[in-house]
Amino acid sequence: MTIVKYNTLKLISIINILRNMRKKLVMIPGPTNVPERVMLAMVKPIINHRSPAFTQLYKGIIEKCQKVFLTKSDIIVFTASGSGGVEAAVTNIVRPGDKVLVTVFGEFGQRAAEQVEAAGGKAIVADAPLGDAPRMDKIRALAEANKDIKAVFVVYNETSTGVTFRWLKELGKLASDLGAFYIVDAISILGGDELPVDELGVDICIAGSQKCLAAPPGVVIVSVSNKVKKYLESNPPPPRHYFNMPRYFKFAERGETPFTPALPLFYALDEALTMLLEEGLDNRIRRHKICSEAFYRSLSAINLKPTAKEDVRSNVVLAFNYPTGIEDAKFRKLLDDKFDVLVAGGFGEFRGKVFRIGCMGEVNTPHVLTTVTAVSAALNQLGYQNSTAAALDEALKVLSQLN
Amino acid sequence: MTIVKYNTLKLISIINILRNMRKKLVMIPGPTNVPERVMLAMVKPIINHRSPAFTQLYKGIIEKCQKVFLTKSDIIVFTASGSGGVEAAVTNIVRPGDKVLVTVFGEFGQRAAEQVEAAGGKAIVADAPLGDAPRMDKIRALAEANKDIKAVFVVYNETSTGVTFRWLKELGKLASDLGAFYIVDAISILGGDELPVDELGVDICIAGSQKCLAAPPGVVIVSVSNKVKKYLESNPPPPRHYFNMPRYFKFAERGETPFTPALPLFYALDEALTMLLEEGLDNRIRRHKICSEAFYRSLSAINLKPTAKEDVRSNVVLAFNYPTGIEDAKFRKLLDDKFDVLVAGGFGEFRGKVFRIGCMGEVNTPHVLTTVTAVSAALNQLGYQNSTAAALDEALKVLSQLN
Known part of the structure; x- marks a missing residue:
């Protein structure tokens, strides 16, 4: 009656649940990836x-x-x-x-x-x-x-x-x-x-x-x-x-x-x-800054324009204007279905005109590189020619500041 | 990138977390035991x-x-x-x-x-x-x-x-x-x-x-x-x-x-x-009724008085008056520490005078028997002499109606 032991069958069922979960990289501005x-x-x-x-x-x-x-x-x-x-x-x-x-x-x-x-x-x-x-x-x-x-x-x-x-x-x-x-x-x-x-x-x-x-x-x-x-x-x-x-x-x-x-x-x-x-508040803030800087630099390298004016750009929610001809729903569905990366669309008068990346919480080097790769590749598939290598190159330069 | 597989080390850590959880039988009127x-x-x-x-x-x-x-x-x-x-x-x-x-x-x-x-x-x-x-x-x-x-x-x-x-x-x-x-x-x-x-x-x-x-x-x-x-x-x-x-x-x-x-x-x-x-709404309601009836009969058999008038007694939250001399805090702490069973105290002017059992959700034969045993034994320890066997006997009679 005191300590409930999980028996082997139950543990196997738990393991199966976890093994079969299809996890997306959640780069929307909240909820975000949870460790x-x-x-x-x-x-x-x-x-x-x-x-x-x-x-x-x-x-x-x-x-x-x-x-x-x-x-x-x-x-x-x-x-x-x-x-x-x-x-x-x-x-x-x-x-x-x-x-x-x-x-x-x-x-x-x-x-x-x-x-x-x-x-x-x-x-x-x-x-x-x-x-x-x-x-x-x-x-x-x-x-x-x-x-x-x-x-x-x-x-x-x-x-x-x-x-x-x-x-x-x-x-x-x-x-x-x-x-x-x-x-x-x-x-x-x-x-x-x-x-x-x-x-x-x-x-x-x-x-x-x-x-x-x-x-x-x-x-x-x-x-x-x-x-x-x-x-x-x-x-x-x-x-x-x-x-x-x-x-x-x-x-x-x-x-x-x-x-x-x-x-x-x-x-x-x-x-x-x-x-x-455990990480330390200062370290966490620094990580957010470096990751967002990596996003801004790498996506600017493929000529995406941040929605925000430069001196008020956020380190945690990054909005980018769509290049002419890129359809919001199509782009985000491709990212989701093919690359397992979730980003968000725009709000109100920005609906259909911008996409937003949540650079939050766990955000780290693999998150940034995966997202940049997926965004660049999806845009290429939708007809917006750009160099994934150039984008990744910029991202890696910035991310090298992380321990 | 598509399906995240949990590696063995992670699974072992999960198993350890679950194995070491000390679980209580949660018989308070919500939150209750969750399957x-x-x-x-x-x-x-x-x-x-x-x-x-x-x-x-x-x-x-x-x-x-x-x-x-x-x-x-x-x-x-x-x-x-x-x-x-x-x-x-x-x-x-x-x-x-x-x-x-x-x-x-x-x-x-x-x-x-x-x-x-x-x-x-x-x-x-x-x-x-x-x-x-x-x-x-x-x-x-x-x-x-x-x-x-x-x-x-x-x-x-x-x-x-x-x-x-x-x-x-x-x-x-x-x-x-x-x-x-x-x-x-x-x-x-x-x-x-x-x-x-x-x-x-x-x-x-x-x-x-x-x-x-x-x-x-x-x-x-x-x-x-x-x-x-x-x-x-x-x-x-x-x-x-x-x-x-x-x-x-x-x-x-x-x-x-x-x-x-x-x-x-x-x-x-x-x-x-x-x-x-899956259980069926009618079956679930029937189970709640039988389990609450088992509680009322078994605890009445050891002379505990329900707080509610008979024709308005709840099938899901059961309040009982404390016998003279039983202290609320002491009783519930004993149930918790020694028997790993949680019940609730009273509200407002009933504080200290009654305890409440949540007969909810998963409630089933082992829940009722464990709770009745613990309540009866704890009362005995605190000086209220009663027969656990008599209480269990009544509970079992009613619970035999469950499949």
């Missing part, structure tokens, strides 16, 4: 989520997250997608009539602005053409015109366009000068680029599990500063339950979540964070 | 959630859910706990000023009433003492006094007290007579007791993954009638995103979810539903 160690953590035994065993798991996750976010703040883990984390941030902070300065330079900024309005707030939108990010002068001008801004919400990395907002420090300073809460949507980038939460004065930072942290999708991690906690104590949010932060704080005191957590995803997140800390 | 087939489905490869591969998985889940809910209605799968499903039901239906008749006979009914008020509605509460459920005469009187009721919300099985509301048919008739939406919180019971959604005229039915369906926690399944869909078309819910049903309907048309789904949990749910349909 086997992390996948296997999901099959750990079911435990009571109201027990010391869960509290131990939970506290380990929080401590590791604090090391990855570089914060001493509280951390909340919601069983939800990244969008749930954004909804949590907005609905806990925004009250009817509140002004929130929101950067909008793609789909996810647009959604954040919608959420602000849905909460009864007024979104002061700092926008930019797709492929670019709003610059600080524009943002400062908006702040000048709206002194009573309660919060500044920035999308650090806009997954829909492959653009990273590069002025987090300056924007944090502005938020501080305004006495506003500073909310950073880092869903697709945390762990893949710099984001020292406490140093930048970030009040709420949102990260997805299935991006640079290389865990499966289904949980979203949110850091919450003491300033926000204090605010919520005297200004409780609307009494909806699921994304109600004070409810999470209360249960966190005993190392639990208020609602039944997605236990297997908590096990996986814990393992993924352990792997990240 | 290995279902656990292992989680390690299937990561795929793009915007691809035909995901659409195939998604459509399979929806079709299977329709067979389990006995409905032709739309089904939504949210990445969230059961409480997220309740929030979805309430926030999509209730508008400021709307009256909702809510059954409150424990923690989860109480929360539903809070949610109605949080959405600006007015909860007309049909309550009952803990251990009982409100009776139809009381509910009818409330309905008489409030003709303009927009929705009737019933907790089919109150997990906090082990009480099942036994008049779903009569209540459905009343809701229909009132022209009200009929919402059934079946989170902890669907798959373990009768609930023919279409036959009963249920407009919204909410089921958890981690209860009688025997999948891991983290997704909640919600059926939505055409009547509700039509209502939402002309009366869109508040534009929050995460639990916004119209958003899910839109994406469901192409076999996708609006937000990144918890893919491993979708794989697991699909496998769990397949197992349920």
Whole structure:
């Protein structure tokens, strides 16, 4: 009754399941490839989520997250997608009539602005053409015109366009000068680029599990500063339950979540964070930078144009414009069927015009070389003549910087 | 590059992980024991959630859910706990000023009433003492006094007290007579007791993954009638995103979810539903009834008193009062440490006074016998003299009805 031993027949069935899985190289901007160690953590035994065993798991996750976010703040883990984390941030902070300065330079900024309005707030939108990010002068001008801004919400990395907002420090300073809460949507980038939460004065930072942290999708991690906690104590949010932060704080005191957590995803997140800390946060960020640089150089060598302006190009989501005549669906199906490589299409007005590569999590030399080879070869097959050798040559030059 | 083969070293590491897992018998009211087939489905490869591969998985889940809910209605799968499903039901239906008749006979009914008020509605509460459920005469009187009721919300099985509301048919008739939406919180019971959604005229039915369906926690399944869909078309819910049903309907048309789904949990749910349909819904319900009857008879034989009144006793969550002198924490720790059996404590005013057994999902003869033995032996050790043999004898008599 004590320890369940797996018998030989069961083990053989497990082995057969794993042997026969056709695995794709998942180079979409999340979910991304998940290391086997992390996948296997999901099959750990079911435990009571109201027990010391869960509290131990939970506290380990929080401590590791604090090391990855570089914060001493509280951390909340919601069983939800990244969008749930954004909804949590907005609905806990925004009250009817509140002004929130929101950067909008793609789909996810647009959604954040919608959420602000849905909460009864007024979104002061700092926008930019797709492929670019709003610059600080524009943002400062908006702040000048709206002194009573309660919060500044920035999308650090806009997954829909492959653009990273590069002025987090300056924007944090502005938020501080305004006495506003500073909310950073880092869903697709945390762990893949710099984001020292406490140093930048970030009040709420949102990260997805299935991006640079290389865990499966289904949980979203949110850091919450003491300033926000204090605010919520005297200004409780609307009494909806699921994304109600004070409810999470209360249960966190005993190392639990208020609602039944997605236990297997908590096990996986814990393992993924352990792997990240084994590698070292700085090393992981450096690896993301080198791999993305290898992608940009190699695909530029075959004359593909990045969608993003050069100074705001993302190291974690890379968008490229299709050459004339290449059909999105045909190209991605060929990559998938023949090369077992998954990349993503474009969003909104970029649909059919760009493809996007997730350069996230486990991303490494074989991932980059396999993807570059597949992209180049598929384009050749579809009539866009290019030299795979030239592309690989550039990639290898950059990748030689990796240990 | 095509099929990734697991090499011997990796397989040995997997085997070692599984061999060394100390598994408990999880007899809490969710999460419950998950069959290995279902656990292992989680390690299937990561795929793009915007691809035909995901659409195939998604459509399979929806079709299977329709067979389990006995409905032709739309089904939504949210990445969230059961409480997220309740929030979805309430926030999509209730508008400021709307009256909702809510059954409150424990923690989860109480929360539903809070949610109605949080959405600006007015909860007309049909309550009952803990251990009982409100009776139809009381509910009818409330309905008489409030003709303009927009929705009737019933907790089919109150997990906090082990009480099942036994008049779903009569209540459905009343809701229909009132022209009200009929919402059934079946989170902890669907798959373990009768609930023919279409036959009963249920407009919204909410089921958890981690209860009688025997999948891991983290997704909640919600059926939505055409009547509700039509209502939402002309009366869109508040534009929050995460639990916004119209958003899910839109994406469901192409076999996708609006937000990144918890893919491993979708794989697991699909496998769990397949197992349920292999067994047959009727057989599964019969098994739950026989196992719960075995629990009630055997523990009554050693003079433990069920918390619930006899005609509302649940077949899936069984609460028993502690005999005088037995300490909750001590008892459950002993069960856990020495017998590797997990049961749950009480909620609210029942905390410390009752323990609860989840009779859910995989529950079978060895589960019942192991649990009864452990409960009886632990009570003996703590000074409550009783005959384990007498308890087992009663259990075996009932369990002999199982194939």
